[in-house]
Amino acid sequence: MTWTKWSYMDHWVTQTPQGPQPPSFNRAYMDRYIKQLSALGFTGFDTFFFYLPIYAGMYGSVKGFEEFLQANGFDKITGVFSAYPWATKYTAPHVRETHDRIFADSERTVQALEGLSVENFIVMPTSTYHQTEPVTDETIKVVGDLWNRVGAMTLEHGMTTTCHFEFWGAIRTREQIDLFFEYTDPSLVHFFCDTAQHTIAGVDPLQLFRDYRDRCTGFHFKDTHDVDVHEAYRTPPDPELMAPHVTRWFYEMGTEGGLVDFPALMKEILSSGWDGWLTVEHDKAELGGGSYAEATATAKWYIDTVLRDAQAETTPVEVGA
Amino acid sequence: MKDTLKWSYALNQWNIRLDVFVRHEEQIRAFKTAAACGFDHLELASGTGRWDNLSRPEVIWQNHRDAAGLRDFLARGSITGVSSFFWDPFQPVEEEGWAFLLPQNPADHDAIVESAKPFVDFLAQVGSDRLVARPTRSAWMGAPFDAGTIRLVGSLWNRVGELAAASGVNLSVHYDCLSAIHSEKDLEAFLEATDLALVGLALDTAEFTIGGIDPVAFYERHADRVTHVHLKDTPFRDSGDEYRMPGAEATMLRGGAGRRIERWFFELGTEGGLVDVPAFVAALRAHEYGGWVVVESDHGGNPAELCMLNSWFLQHELGIAK
Numbered sequence: 001m002t003w004t005k006w007s008y009m010d011h012w013v014t015q016t017p018q019g020p021q022p023p024s025f026n027r028a029y030m031d032r033y034i035k036q037l038s039a040l041g042f043t044g045f046d047t048f049f050f051y052l053p054i055y056a057g058m059y060g061s062v063k064g065f066e067e068f069l070q071a072n073g074f075d076k077i078t079g080v081f082s083a084y085p086w087a088t089k090y091t092a093p094h095v096r097e098t099h100d101r102i103f104a105d106s107e108r109t110v111q112a113l114e115g116l117s118v119e120n121f122i123v124m125p126t127s128t129y130h131q132t133e134p135v136t137d138e139t140i141k142v143v144g145d146l147w148n149r150v151g152a153m154t155l156e157h158g159m160t161t162t163c164h165f166e167f168w169g170a171i172r173t174r175e176q177i178d179l180f181f182e183y184t185d186p187s188l189v190h191f192f193c194d195t196a197q198h199t200i201a202g203v204d205p206l207q208l209f210r211d212y213r214d215r216c217t218g219f220h221f222k223d224t225h226d227v228d229v230h231e232a233y234r235t236p237p238d239p240e241l242m243a244p245h246v247t248r249w250f251y252e253m254g255t256e257g258g259l260v261d262f263p264a265l266m267k268e269i270l271s272s273g274w275d276g277w278l279t280v281e282h283d284k285a286e287l288g289g290g291s292y293a294e295a296t297a298t299a300k301w302y303i304d305t306v307l308r309d310a311q312a313e314t315t316p317v318e319v320g321a
Numbered sequence: 322m323k324d325t326l327k328w329s330y331a332l333n334q335w336n337i338r339l340d341v342f343v344r345h346e347e348q349i350r351a352f353k354t355a356a357a358c359g360f361d362h363l364e365l366a367s368g369t370g371r372w373d374n375l376s377r378p379e380v381i382w383q384n385h386r387d388a389a390g391l392r393d394f395l396a397r398g399s400i401t402g403v404s405s406f407f408w409d410p411f412q413p414v415e416e417e418g419w420a421f422l423l424p425q426n427p428a429d430h431d432a433i434v435e436s437a438k439p440f441v442d443f444l445a446q447v448g449s450d451r452l453v454a455r456p457t458r459s460a461w462m463g464a465p466f467d468a469g470t471i472r473l474v475g476s477l478w479n480r481v482g483e484l485a486a487a488s489g490v491n492l493s494v495h496y497d498c499l500s501a502i503h504s505e506k507d508l509e510a511f512l513e514a515t516d517l518a519l520v521g522l523a524l525d526t527a528e529f530t531i532g533g534i535d536p537v538a539f540y541e542r543h544a545d546r547v548t549h550v551h552l553k554d555t556p557f558r559d560s561g562d563e564y565r566m567p568g569a570e571a572t573m574l575r576g577g578a579g580r581r582i583e584r585w586f587f588e589l590g591t592e593g594g595l596v597d598v599p600a601f602v603a604a605l606r607a608h609e610y611g612g613w614v615v616v617e618s619d620h621g622g623n624p625a626e627l628c629m630l631n632s633w634f635l636q637h638e639l640g641i642a643k
Binding site for chain 1: 350354357623630636643
């Protein structure tokens with residue numbers, strides 16, 4: 001079989017008369033961006049919560065934006081990403097007093113998606129490590145309580161709350177992830193596997209998927225060249241762009257020096273019978289002179305060749321078997 | 322592209338300066354980009370020196386040893402072949418001692434024919450049969466061509482065509498909007514002056530449109546002479562004599578003077594594009610065109626973005642499966 005459910009995570013920067021900008025610069029740039037993804041054959045689209053009102057403005061409504069996607073060969077908006085990376089007195093997942101606000105924000109986001117069939121409400125479960133530490137069992141319990149509550153709410157709206165762990169987040173080690181999943185209800189809080197983030201944190205994404213396959217509702221397929229061996233995750237205020245030893249953490253699939261074994265992961269996904277969207281993500285692809293367009297095209301080449309071959313070597317299990 | 326027409330993509334949009342697009346890994350990323358967009362053949366374009374290492378046969382062989390080596394290199398990005406090689410004999414190159422040759426000067430003809438040999442040999446070795454050549458210098462560089470000059474230039478290209486044919490390579494001369502053979506009348510006179518069996522025409526839809534020639538109507542009348550196609554769009558036409566401005570390569574095509582239009586060539590589907598691409602492709606099909614259709618963006622912006630947009634147009638507007 002050939003995997004067909006490939007989605008694209010909405011990071012992109014393109015040249016505009018006002019310098020390099022996201023395609024939300026204006027409707028014409030947005031149309032060109034979607035056409036490019038369409039040309040490559042992506043059929044799912046993941047975006048951020050903060051883009052929803054912008055796209056609604058451009059296309060009349062979020063539904064109107066989805067219809068534009070569909071006119072270009074997409075199935076639908078597959079996931080919406082929400083996050084509080086920077087802890088404040090208003091929103092910090094490890095601070096119980098801020099949970100009502102986070103819950104209300106989350107509810108507004110899923111309400112904006114009413115009438116669509118978005119599958120994943122993807123969340124960063126915590127803010128930065130350095131703002132949260134010390135990370136104790138109790139910290140993880142507090143965070144788990146928040147996402148149990150949000151998960152129950154999103155389920156009522158037909159969406160799955162699924163947790164995307166960052167290498168610089170407060171829940172990052174294998175032990176912390178295991179404890180978090182112990183503290184959360186498997187029917188309410190799910191797992192979203194970002195292959196690069198876990199690898200940087202020294203956690204094997206393949207083993208994580210094996211262990212949490214039943215709770216896994218999606219992936220970000222991206223690569224990295226570095227494991228964090230200098231405790232960059234604790235860099236204040238930001239480890240992603242300000243780590244002293246690594247200036248670019250994330251790469252598209254197929255670059256030399258990439259640490260993620262995507263063919264092995266693809267085989268594991270297929271042989272496990274897992275069914276869902278595989279999302280390609282390029283985060284900060286422009287660093288070092290790269291371009292999102294080229295990174296995306298070459299990643300799709302990798303899917304069409306290397307991962308196709310990996311699929312051909314795998315005997316898939318029927319979904320539901 | 323899964324189609325009865327043979328589609329290729331022009332590599333020149335990546336190689337925009339002498340000192341870029343030199344490292345092999347950059348070139349392989351371009352191959353992968355084209356492949357992901359549905360193209361498995363590429364057109365090369367001539368250049369000069371050690372950095373133009375996909376542009377001069379001698380330099381290509383230094384990089385990739387032989388045809389098998391080049392094929393292996395292309396295959397690393399899922400490219401299965403070279404459709405064609407675009408060659409401008411009037412762009413002075415290091416390899417020819419920076420010679421400044423003129424097609425209207427009979428004394429230069431031997432040297433011009435000789436300078437075709439590396440390209441013909443290269444194409445024969447890599448199993449490609451299409452040499453695409455610029456037939457003249459730009460119009461602004463000299464006096465307008467009269468009928469006699471056009472016949473003289475035609476005789477030169479008959480000789481190049483003969484040389485190419487001896488190696489199993491076919492020649493297509495490429496009209497461009499700055500060319501000294503400029504008007505439709507000039508072009509038709511040039512075709513009359515050349516041997517149908519030896520010299521074909523490369524029809525570039527945007528160059529024709531800028532030059533004031535309707536590519537669809539021209540193709541309908543001269544389908545038997547069109548043996549190669551460059552497909553791209555433009556929202557502009559030369560307003561009259563812009564092509565004769567001194568230094569038109571910069572003053573016209575880079576907006577240095579006149580209307581200050583800094584970009585003339587655009588991807589398929591551009592808003593305001595003047596080329597009726599669906600009608601042109603339909604005409605190719607109607608005449609059972611058997612040559613290459615090379616999609617070209619010609620220095621228009623981010624190469625990957627343009628390649629994807631061109632692919633989108635072929636898939637969604639022309640209904641061609643990738």
